[in-house]
Amino acid sequence: MKIKSMKVNLTIGIFVSAFILTAASCTKNDSATANPVAARAIKFVLYTEKDFSSENDSITFSLFxxxxxxxxxxxxxxxxxxxxxxxTANKLIIxxxxxxxxxTDLQIGxxxxxxxxGYSWYLDSCKTGTTNKTVNFSFQ
Structure with missing residues (x-):
């Protein structure tokens, strides 16, 4: 009778251990989702207000x-x-x-x-907590 009782206790012990290990491995880590960072969007707007109709030089813009x-x-x-x-009437918007x-704070431009x-740049910033930012660049 003792052997049967030991087998039952051993079986119960294995079942309880497996249950505890399974439950522990399935818990979610909520720290990553507790404070999600709000998605931020940047709108880049490029245009000019000057008349460059006689300027045939090539120019390359990059956004960052x-x-x-x-x-x-x-x-x-x-x-x-x-x-x-x-x-201004047909601005390039990205x-x-x-x-x-x-x-964190961003440098954009x-x-x-x-x-x-030569080369140059136009800089702006997007502070922490700002969810939508527009960078207006009027090329001079």
Whole structure:
């Protein structure tokens, strides 16, 4: 009778141990979802208010989103002639969600290079907690 009782206790012990281990392995870690970072969106707006109709030099614009330590987004637009930069009436608008956003302050803006002339940039920022930001760049 003792052997049968030991087998039953052993079986119950194995069942309880398996149940506890299964329950412990299936618990969710809610710390990652407790305070999710709100998705941020950046709207890049490029245009000019000046008449560059006689400027045939080539210009290349790029858009960027950076944290203090890394670049999250960096994309070049196709090269165009300065005279082809859109006017206020037909602005170039590009919407971009911030990739790999950790919620920190961002540096955002445009870089541009004019062939055989040089390069420059237009900088803006997106502070922590800002969910939608527009970068308006009127090329001069």
């Amino acid at each position: 989103i950076k944290t203090h330590t890394k670049t999250l987004f960096d994309s070049s637009l196709p090269a165009m002639r300065i005279k082809d930069i859109p006017t 919407d971009k969600k911030v990739p790999n956003d950790d919620g 445009f870089r541009y290079a004019i062939q055989n002339v």
